Amino acid sequence: MRLALSELLLSVGLHVESFASSQEFLAFPKHDRPSCLILDVRLHGESGLAFQQELANSSLRMPVLFMTGHGDIEMTVKAMKAGALDFFPKPFRDQDMLDAVDRALRRDSERLEAERSTVALRAAYASLTPREKEVMAFVVKGLMNKQIASAMHLSEITVKVHRGQAMKKMSARSIVDLVRKAEAIGVGLDRMN
Numbered sequence: 001m002r003l004a005l006s007e008l009l010l011s012v013g014l015h016v017e018s019f020a021s022s023q024e025f026l027a028f029p030k031h032d033r034p035s036c037l038i039l040d041v042r043l044h045g046e047s048g049l050a051f052q053q054e055l056a057n058s059s060l061r062m063p064v065l066f067m068t069g070h071g072d073i074e075m076t077v078k079a080m081k082a083g084a085l086d087f088f089p090k091p092f093r094d095q096d097m098l099d100a101v102d103r104a105l106r107r108d109s110e111r112l113e114a115e116r117s118t119v120a121l122r123a124a125y126a127s128l129t130p131r132e133k134e135v136m137a138f139v140v141k142g143l144m145n146k147q148i149a150s151a152m153h154l155s156e157i158t159v160k161v162h163r164g165q166a167m168k169k170m171s172a173r174s175i176v177d178l179v180r181k182a183e184a185i186g187v188g189l190d191r192m193n
């Protein structure tokens with residue numbers, strides 16, 4: 001089955017790696033490119049569903065598609081609730097699998113792009129001075145320069161300077177943009193990290 005599936009995916013120009021076990025997959029170097037994992041529910045010596053849970057608990061993030069010759073509704077629901085994108089009973093139509101792989105690769109491409117963007121935002125946020133972070137926290141909460149100056153016991157001009165530096169370093173075009181960027185990196189609106 002592994003060979004037939006590999007040949008199917010290769011026939012449409014996809015790069016394919018196949019593995020005899022989950023340990024072999026884990027040992028293989030992962031590259032920073034769109035990927036997906038097609039798992040059988042029954043793996044040699046272990047459960048594909050258990051391995052899916054292991055992946056979910058790890059830092060490895062890639063879409064998972066399941067296939068099985070022994071599936072039932074409960075198993076399908078469990079896999080989907082754990083994040084599987086699709087679940088195919090064997091035998092399945094080749095085109096259905098190809099379509100699912102295409103969707104999975106597009107989703108993973110979006111995830112990778114979002115992660116790259118987040119890395120850049122985190123680096124920008126890390127470049128802020130502690131005072132700029134503090135001013136940014138107040139700005140994101142919606143306070144005006146005068147209110148920030150009062151809360152921080154600073155002059156309004158000093159607040160404007162720190163606010164301007166924070167906006168520049170975060171490449172924020174507006175307060176709305178700054179708020180979106182803060183949310184994107186998980187910097188809470190209640191308290192800036």
